[in-house]
Amino acid sequence: MKTKYNIMDLFAGCGGLLDGFLQTEKYNDVASVEWLKPQVNTLRNRLKTRWNVKDADKRVLHFDMQREDELFNGWDNDEVYGSSKGLDHFVNKVKGIDIIIGGPPCQAYSTAGRVRDEKGMKEDYRNYLFEHYLSVVNRYRPKMFVFENVPGMLSAVPDGTPITKLIKDGFESIGYEIIDDIKKYAKINASDFGVPQARKRLIILGIRKELSGNAQELLRHFYEVILPKYESKERVSVKQAIGNLPKYIPILDEESHKKRLAYRVDDTNTNTNIKTTWLEPRYHSLRDMGIFEMLAADLESKECKYTDSKALSKVYEEKVGSKSPIHRYHVLRPDEPSTTIIAHLYKDGNRFIHYESKQKRTITPREAARLQSFEDGFDFLGSRGSVYQMIGNAVPPLLAKMVALAVADLLDEIMKNDR
Structure with a gap:
């Protein structure tokens, strides 16, 4: 049996992105991090009931990504977050991390959020949560990462410098490349991949430079050749998705x-x-x-x-x-x-x-979940409000699955060439 790629999920939410990756059966979940308790409970439950992850309560870390030292090394008896051995403990149990997935909360980047906020979200701390994502990537040196976020990121300029430039420069400083033209290549619509929803998102793939003599060529190959193979021939309508409920x-x-x-x-x-x-x-x-x-x-x-x-x-x-x-x-x-x-x-x-x-x-929440392509067996734990919130913030699992298949194809090509 072919070895699965090890993945880590950051800003995991209720696990839509991770669920899509696991559905491909090409990945092994090592650890996840999320700070909202209903989302943590939901993800732990999903891993136990659908993916038979017996230690899900430990593997899904309920913690704040901004507290990096404790995140890596563990913490004890925190009033809010309990105790954990930290990410290093789980990474040391496997032979390294192949892919890190996830995306910081999008509210600070969303156009709607900037319109509602009197200061245009310029003072929102969430503008810079990507720096903690970057820190985790730098610590575990995965072959690739998948950074998901809203298209509003393309126009977000909280401190005079475009967020996309800060992100690109940040990853380049630790030896990773993302596609030069994010708007042209990385902006995709979930409805093109069979999700019954017009949901535009940025799927930013990063590659460790030492894996390739020309990372930009590999990235263009991913966006122009590999990912389009997984587009759906037909768009799925609302009625097709929820009409039998x-x-x-x-x-x-x-x-x-x-x-x-x-x-x-x-x-x-x-x-x-x-x-x-x-x-x-x-x-x-x-x-x-x-x-x-x-x-x-x-x-x-x-x-x-x-x-x-x-x-x-x-x-x-x-x-x-x-x-x-x-x-x-x-x-x-x-x-x-x-x-x-x-x-x-x-x-x-x-x-x-x-x-x-x-x-x-x-x-209803289940109709919203169907429109987000969650399986009916995916249960959501929490109040009605928190359930609507986690569904709305999630990456559609079907979109995640198609991206995961494309990423695996690219990784397979890279590993084959290395051999």
């Missing part, structure tokens, strides 16, 4: 709403073969249910009176009684990939209204 009937009497009861499952349309979790809609008021029905019915009838931002902003002003600089509503188109699933779902789902007007609701 349970439907819900709105409850419209005020007494039920006083008890925050807004929906009951439609037994006549429930697919009893689906065994999964997080199927129930969140609570919505009678006012919001009326708005959702109106907007979805507008699309069903093909009148399309509420499809531009001005019309949607006017609906919000008239129905809610306040103004908003951005439109607040969007109905998912059943015959197209979804718009980008975002962590803002934990606050409200108004930009993810179900396409069937009679259901008068936004999408």
Whole structure:
């Protein structure tokens, strides 16, 4: 049997990126790091139940990446993070790390985040979390790394220097190269790889310089030849992804709403073969249910009176009684990939209204997970809000799987040439 490549996952979240890599059966998970507890619990549970990782509670480190010395060497009895032997312990048990994967939190780089923040996120510490990613790469010297983030990184300039230049220069200083033209090569759309969602992301592959006489040539080969082999021939629509999940009937009497009861499952349309979790809609008021029905019915009838931002902003002003600089509503188109699933779902789902007007609701956590290409067997542990948040922040596992296959192909070529 062919030896698997050893991987480490940083800023792991609930494990979408790692899950895709493991699905290829070409990689061995050595350790992961994540600081949010619901995400840690979810990833540990997934590793134990799906991938039979018996020591997942130890292998997934619940810790802050910024505390590097403890991260590497271990810590004891921390009030928040408990105890761990540190990353060095797990790396020393294997013959080195072949690939480091992950991406720092994207909020500081996202265009939407910079618009909302009065200082344009320039003072947000998350702008520089990549430096800790770089430190881990420098310590363990993997053959490659996969750095994932939002396209907003391309225009992020928190201190007068583009973040992409800081990242490129940082990795070059420790002996790694990334593609010269990130925008041209590294910006991809998850829908091109079978994910039922239009989700543009940067997939930045880094190569240790000593592995190749011409790293840029290898990187172009990856983006131009290898990765495109794994693109899907057809785009998957919202309806294809979630159409067979349970439907819900709105409850419209005020007494039920006083008890925050807004929906009951439609037994006549429930697919009893689906065994999964997080199927129930969140609570919505009678006012919001009326708005959702109106907007979805507008699309069903093909009148399309509420499809531009001005019309949607006017609906919000008239129905809610306040103004908003951005439109607040969007109905998912059943015959197209979804718009980008975002962590803002934990606050409200108004930009993810179900396409069937009679259901008068936004999408459930499981529907969001389906649109992110999570398997139904992938359970999420935590409150409803934290579950929406971790799903929205995750890398779609299917996209991760396609990237992982392409990376393995390139590594195989490099190892073959070395031999």
